[in-house]
Structure formats: C-alpha cells, structure tokens
Amino acid sequence: MGRFSGKTVLITGAASGIGRASAQAFAAEGASLYLCDINGEGLQAVADTLPGQVKTRVLDVTSSADCRAAVDEAVTEFGQLDVLCNIAGIAKTHHFHDTTDEQWDQLLAVNLSSVMYLSRAAIPHLLKQKGNIVNMASIAGLMGQAYTSGYCASKAAVVMLSKSIALEYAKQGLRCNAICPGGVQTELVQKFSAPEDVNFELMARYMPLTEMAEAEDVANAVLFLASQDARHINGVALPLDSGVSAG
Numbered sequence: 687m688g689r690f691s692g693k694t695v696l697i698t699g700a701a702s703g704i705g706r707a708s709a710q711a712f713a714a715e716g717a718s719l720y721l722c723d724i725n726g727e728g729l730q731a732v733a734d735t736l737p738g739q740v741k742t743r744v745l746d747v748t749s750s751a752d753c754r755a756a757v758d759e760a761v762t763e764f765g766q767l768d769v770l771c772n773i774a775g776i777a778k779t780h781h782f783h784d785t786t787d788e789q790w791d792q793l794l795a796v797n798l799s800s801v802m803y804l805s806r807a808a809i810p811h812l813l814k815q816k817g818n819i820v821n822m823a824s825i826a827g828l829m830g831q832a833y834t835s836g837y838c839a840s841k842a843a844v845v846m847l848s849k850s851i852a853l854e855y856a857k858q859g860l861r862c863n864a865i866c867p868g869g870v871q872t873e874l875v876q877k878f879s880a881p882e883d884v885n886f887e888l889m890a891r892y893m894p895l896t897e898m899a900e901a902e903d904v905a906n907a908v909l910f911l912a913s914q915d916a917r918h919i920n921g922v923a924l925p926l927d928s929g930v931s932a933g
C-alpha cells in the first residue's frame with residue numbers, strides 16, 4: 687500500500703536518471719506504471735527490477751502520433767490514467783551563433799513539443815480521474831545560462847506551458863506543476879560537453895551551492911507533487927537547486 691495504490695502513472699524518460707528513479711519510487715508506493723523511453727534496452731532493464739504492474743513502450747517523444755498512441759495504450763491496458771510525468775529530455779551546449787537548425791529543432795522537439803503532445807492526449811483521461819501532470823523543467827527555465835540557449839528556451843517554455851495548463855483546467859480538478867532542478871547526478875550531466883573555447887565562468891551560475899542532487903531527490907518531489915499531499919499545489923515551478931535560483 688502507498689500513496690499511489692490503484693493509480694496509473696505514465697512516465698517518459700524512464701530508462702535513466704530522474705525518470706528511472708521516479709519509476710522506482712512510484713512502484714514502491716503501489717502505482718501501476720506505463721514506462722516510455724526511446725532507449726528500449728534501458729527501459730526493459732528498469733522494468734525488470736520493479737514490483738507491481740509495469741508495461742513498457744519504446745517511444746520517441748518527438749512523434750505526436752506515437753505520443754497519442756502511447757497514452758491510448760496506457761488507458762487500454764490499465765483502464766485509467768491518473769498521473770503523467772513528462773521527464774524525457776536532452777541537453778546540448780553550443781555557441782548560440784553556431785547552433786544549427788537541426789540542433790535547435792531537436793531540443794525543442796524533445797524538451798517542449800513532447801510535453802504538449804503527451805499532455806494534449808492525456809488530459810481527457812486525467813480529467814476523469816481528477817489527475818495531474820508533473821513536468822521536468824529546469825533551473826534553466828528560471829535563469830539564463832550562456833551556451834545553452836536552446837535548452838533554456840525549451841525549459842522556460844515548459845514552465846509557462848505548465849502554468850497555462852494549470853489555470854485552464856483548475857476548476858475541473860486537474861493540476862499541472864513543473865519541477866526546476868539544478869545539477870542532478872545523472873547520465874545527462876555525465877555526458878555534458880561544451881565547446882572547448884567557452885568561458886566556464888559564464889556557466890558557473892548554475893553550480894550547486896552544496897553537493898549535487900541525486901535523481902532520487904528529484905523523484906521525491908515528483909511523487910509529492912503527483913500525490914494528494916499536494917492537492918492545493920497547482921501551476922508552480924518548484925526549484926530543486928539548494929537555493930541557486932534564490933539569488
């Protein structure tokens with residue numbers, strides 16, 4: 687038994703990092719899980735370790751049609767959808783003037799359009815359950831950072847998309863919140879690379895004031911916002927950055 691017994695949760699980005707930690711935490715609290723990621727092998731490895739009802743789908747979240755099909759399959763499989771967690775994301779670092787159309791389009795497609803596609807498909811089902819959406823934005827959605835213009839733009843848009851959805855459906859009992867982590871120890875950060883000639887001082891604004899967070903720290907916030915404990919919390923962009931964005 688747990689806060690999510692009898693609830694169905696769809697999570698993107700579930701093969702790694704924050705998505706994986708969230709899947710593990712939801713499973714431990716009794717949720718039935720519909721886990722999606724573009725990395726099918728990683729997804730299966732996560733699913734194999736989880737208790738309870740778990741269904742996986744290899745999904746490229748940049749496909750509108752496939753996002754809708756994923757939501758439809760989750761509802762067919764479990765009969766309902768209570769929580770949507772949009773966690774899949776990518777980060778790229780470029781000099782702004784060197785950014786190609788392909789790099790820009792890919793960042794916005796994975797980090798922003800996916801949130802629109804999945805939320806649009808899920809909301810009719812979430813409304814039936816008075817459910818909610820948790821979107822993974824970033825401190826980059828609250829503060830600018832050099833050399834990550836596309837990432838910052840995508841995450842700021844996720845913050846505003848979340849607030850807009852929150853207001854539009856509040857009276858119907860649906861909530862939508864965003865989380866804005868600072869540095870979190872995941873593959874995304876381990877793979878982080880910047881052009882050799884960047885000025886790292888300009889990137890230092892995001893540096894954690896204490897140690898970096900773990901994926902489980904973010905998962906705890908995901909579960910809180912998704913739970914009834916947060917039933918009066920709607921439209922927030924919750925910093926999870928040990929205070930970096932407070933200044």
Ligand SMILES: NC(=O)c1ccc[n+]([C@@H]2O[C@H](COP(=O)([O-])OP(=O)(O)OC[C@H]3O[C@@H](n4cnc5c(N)ncnc54)[C@H](O)[C@@H]3O)[C@@H](O)[C@H]2O)c1
Nearest residue numbers: 699701702703704724746747774775824869870872873874
């Ligand atoms: N790690 C950090 O410091 C940090 C900070 C702030 C925000 N975030 C955000 O948290 C989220 C999760 O990141 P993470 O740190 O766990 O990274 P991660 O790289 O460990 O996990 C990201 C997951 O998204 C999946 N993914 C990427 N492109 C996809 C696509 N097109 N379709 C489906 N799945 C796709 C990857 O396969 C991976 O499993 C991202 O949205 C990221 O922007 C991370």
